[in-house]
Structure formats: structure tokens, C-alpha cells
Amino acid sequence: MSEHIDATIYHNPRCSTSRNTLQLLRDKGIEPTIVKYLENPPTRAELAKMISDAGLEVRQAIRAKETVFAELNLADATDDQLLDAMVANPILIERPLVVTDLGVRLARPLQNILEILPADDAK
Template identity: 75%
Template sequence: MAATIYHNPKCSTSRKTLQHLRDAGVEPTIVKYLEQPPTRAELEKMISDAGIEVRTAVRKRESLYKELDLADASDDQLLDAMAANPILIERPFVVTDKGTRLTRPVESVDEIL
């Protein structure tokens, strides 16, 4: 099975998701999204394909979220901010042929394996 994980090695949930994939026999393509951020269009597609709201895909606890005053931002403004500042993207996203999930909790990745 082909899978891609948008991964931050410093994030425990991201590391656990990667291990969960490997334990399931899947060796995913690893995209370190802080170094290789998705485009705005790719981000918008992942969020849509995951069936979540744009606001759900934003790391609200990130200090930059507050600094950029994103609490009342529109979806377009949030997408622009995440594309320009990938640290604002909630993690990890996993994409397979069966779908896309923001894998919080980790076990939600099972839905697309």
C-alpha cells in the first residue's frame, strides 16, 4: 500500500503514527512538511479529503497563531497562513489510496489502511 505521512519528527503524535504505519506493514513516503511544505492547493485538498474544517487543521497552540491574530480569520486567511508558515499545520496528515486523515488520535489512520 502506498502512503504518505506529513511528518514532524519532533512531534510525539507524528512519531507514533509513523510507527503505527510501520507496525501495520506500511513503509510510507515521509514528507518533513516543515522543510518541504505542501502548497496551499495541496493543503486545501488534504483538508477537504480528510473531511475536516480548515480550523481543525490549524495548530492553535502555536504562538504564531496568536501573533498573527488568527482566532477570527476566514478559511482563506487560515490556508494562506498555513501555506506561508507550515508550523501552523496540525500534524500528522496521512494520505493513502483509501483516503486522507489528520491522525489525531493515531488510530484514526486505520480507517485508511
């Protein structure tokens, strides 16, 4: 049995990568707190901290292919403008973000979250 670890997934049930990430966590014996971020978006400060803690640039954490990205003319936006847009339009937040006691990762690719989970051989 793996050691207990607190985990939170910023989840969109309509996203296959998000569903697969949730299943991977459960397969590892972790029942995460599920935040449906489209209904309960993080605050700007929470989002900025997660992005920073994941080692990402703000632009790496935004869904540039979403229609609203183009509608808001975000191609040349500053990090502050991108964060504001993501909080106002949570569909722009790249998913899923996973937060554990060991760090934060964007599960793209899915294997990224293995870096913030206890090792399988932990006893």
C-alpha cells in the first residue's frame, strides 16, 4: 500500500486526459480532492502559484486553441493579462493540474504526475 498523500486534481470530466489522470491517481491508491475548475476556478493568486510551482511559464498553462483565446486577442498578451483571462474564462486553464504534497504538475503528458507521487516501492 502506498503512503498516504494528499492530492488535488483540477478536473474537467469532459476531457479524456483529465479522466485518465484521475484514474491513474486512483490506480495508485490515491483518492484526490476533485476541483471542477470550470465551476470552481482557482483565484488568480492560486493559479499563479500552481503555474509557478509546476515550473511552467504562464503561456504554457493556457489553452491557446480555445475559441475565447482568439476572441480575446491573447496571442501577444502579457503574463498578467493571460492570468486575468484564465481566471475570467477558466476554460482557458490547461488541464489537468495536479497538486500533491510533493509538488504541482500539469498532466500533459500524463506521466508528468508520477514526479509528484510517492515511489511505488515506498513501504
